[in-house]
Amino acid sequence: MKDFPHGTVHEAGEDLQKALRSDPELFGLWEKLTPIGRNEFICWVEDAKQPKTRERRILRTCEELIEGKKRPCCWVGCIHRTDKAPSAWQQAVLIDKKAKS
Template identity: 80%
Template sequence: MTDFLHGTVHETPEDFQAALRSDPAVLTLWENLTPLGRNEFICWVEDAKQPATRQRRIARSREEMLEGKKRPCCWAGCIHRTDKAPSRWQQAVLIDKKAKEGA
């Protein structure tokens, strides 16, 4: 098995790798994504709180790549990157999330 390509911050978890490897066309699309694009998909999958949501996101990631998308649809973006500040939208999401958790 060849080395698996990961993101800039996140490593691809085993369940996501298995889903990507299960279809050669999807694996090729994954390998052709930029490291930042791969990172966004990984972060989106990893951010799921429930196992069912995680499985839906893995399936949707495969579908979106087959549709030609380079990043997950409707995702604020990885907040774990240290090479740039969070966008205004990410900051708003984080503030809203913290406010709800504190309530």
């Protein structure tokens, strides 16, 4: 079996890998994404707090790839990357929100 292409920071879980490998065309679209694009989808899936949310995000990842999207819709981006500072939007939405909790 072919090696699975992961993201720049995150590695895809077995459930996401299985979904993406379920269709050769879908897997081909995944392989064509940049490592940063794959990282964004993986981070979005990994950020799910509940198993049902994770399942929906995996399904949506497959749908968005087929729709031609290169990044998850409505996602502020991975805050785990160390190659760039978090954007103002990430600060406001993710980091500051966690500080208030």
